[in-house]
Amino acid sequence: MRVHALLLALVAVSCSAATTKDRVLPTGTWGGDDVQVIVTSQGATLQFACSHGAIHQPIEPDANGNFSATGTYVYEHPANPLSEADSHSARFDGQFSATTMRVTVTVPDKQDVFGPFTATLGATGPRTRCP
Numbered sequence: 116m117r118v119h120a121l122l123l124a125l126v127a128v129s130c131s132a133a134t135t136k137d138r139v140l141p142t143g144t145w146g147g148d149d150v151q152v153i154v155t156s157q158g159a160t161l162q163f164a165c166s167h168g169a170i171h172q173p174i175e176p177d178a179n180g181n182f183s184a185t186g187t188y189v190y191e192h193p194a195n196p197l198s199e200a201d202s203h204s205a206r207f208d209g210q211f212s213a214t215t216m217r218v219t220v221t222v223p224d225k226q227d228v229f230g231p232f233t234a235t236l237g238a239t240g241p242r243t244r245c246p
Contacts, residue, residue, distance in 0.1 A: 146240035
């Protein structure tokens with residue numbers, strides 16, 4: 116009986132560990148009016164109307180779909196939209212549920228917060244770009 120209980124406990128622990136590890140944001144293109152997020156197994160790239168960002172780590176939501184990841188946020192300027200000169204450390208906080216994602220970007224050294232932005236898996240965006 117003790118051996119049986121021990122085996123059940125080991126199975127329960129291994130199942131919960133696998134479930135936690137398997138919680139990742141679905142890969143693919145997520146789009147909305149003001150954002151496009153391309154999620155890979157290694158992180159994500161984000162395109163906004165006048166900026167872009169990157170997350171260089173797997174995005175692992177908790178049991179409720181909430182996530183927080185660090186990365187970079189680049190302010191684009193109309194005269195030089197591809198410049199990396201205005202790059203800053205950023206935090207990307209969000210939540211996903213099935214095929215919908217909401218993400219907010221915080222740039223601590225500028226004290227800026229952008230969002231929340233809403234994106235749908237399989238859609239493209241942003242609808243507008245910096246003039």
